[in-house]
Amino acid sequence: MQVTIIAVGKIKEKFLQEAIAEYEKRLRPYVKLHILEIPEEKRLASAMESAEIRAMEKEGERILAAVPDGSFVIALDLKGNVRSSEEFAAAFRQWELAGRSHICFLVGGDLGFAPAVLSRSDQLLSLSRMTFTHPVARFLLLEQVYRVQRINRGEPYHK
Numbered sequence: 832m833q834v835t836i837i838a839v840g841k842i843k844e845k846f847l848q849e850a851i852a853e854y855e856k857r858l859r860p861y862v863k864l865h866i867l868e869i870p871e872e873k874r875l876a877s878a879m880e881s882a883e884i885r886a887m888e889k890e891g892e893r894i895l896a897a898v899p900d901g902s903f904v905i906a907l908d909l910k911g912n913v914r915s916s917e918e919f920a921a922a923f924r925q926w927e928l929a930g931r932s933h934i935c936f937l938v939g940g941d942l943g944f945a946p947a948v949l950s951r952s953d954q955l956l957s958l959s960r961m962t963f964t965h966p967v968a969r970f971l972l973l974e975q976v977y978r979v980q981r982i983n984r985g986e987p988y989h990k
Contacts, residue, residue, distance in 0.1 A: 832923075833863045833933040834976060837897050839890050839940035840871045842966045854973035861980035866969075869893045871940050883942055891945030894937055902935035904952045906944055907968055911955030919975060920982035938969050 842848050851866075858864050870893070872886035898904055903926060914922065926934060936956075937948065949955070958971050981988040 832861075832927060833865070833899075833902075834858075835865045835867065835899055835902060835933065835935040836938065836969065836972065837867045837869060837894055837935065838938035838965065838969050839869045839894070840965055841868055842969065844966060847966050847970055850970050851973060854970070854977050857977050858973070858980065861984075862976070867897050869897060887940070887942040888945045888947070890940050890942070891948045894939075894944075894948050895951055898935055898937075898951065899933055902933040903931040903954075904935045904937065905954045905956050906937040906949060906952040907939070907958060907972065908944065908949065908952075908955040909957055909960075909962070911957040913957045913960060916975060916978050916988075917982060920979040923979045924983055936972055938965055938972065940965065 842851060855864060855866070869890060872889045874882055874886045923934075937944070937952065939948070944952075958968055958975070963971065978988050
C-alpha cells in the first residue's frame with residue numbers, strides 16, 4: 832500500500848516535526864509513505880475575499896498537479912465523514928480489497944480547499960467535529976494511518 836499526503840504549508844513547530852518524523856518511522860514497515868508539502872499562497876492579512884479565493888484556487892492548482900495518477904483521493908474537510916479508528920481501519924481494508932493500492936490524503940491550507948479539489952476527491956474525511964490547525968491535522972492523520980495498520984494486522988494498539 833502506498834500512502835501519499837499532500838499538505839499545504841510547512842510544519843514550523845519543532846515538537847510537531849519530531850512527532851511527525853516518529854510516525855513516519857513507525858509507518859515504514861507497513862506502507863510506502865510520501866509526504867509532499869505545497870507552498871502556501873502568500874497574501875496580506877487584510878486581503879479582500881476575492882484575493883483569498885484566488886489564493887485558495889492557486890493552492891488548489893498546485894495540489895491537483897501533485898496528486899499521483901490512479902490514486903484514491905481523500906480530502907480532509909470539516910464536512911467529511913467522521914469515523915472511529917475501527918471504521919477507518921475497515922475502510923482501508925475495503926480500499927485494499929477494491930484494488931486501491933495508492934491512497935492520497937489532502938490537507939488544505941487555512942482557507943480550505945478550492946471547489947476543484949473537492950470535486951477531484953473521491954471522499955471527504957473529517958478527523959473530528961473539532962477544528963485543528965493544519966499541522967496538528969497532519970500529525971493526527973499520520974497517527975490514525977499507523978493505528979489502522981496495527982488494527983488491520985491484529986497487532987496491539989491503545990484503545
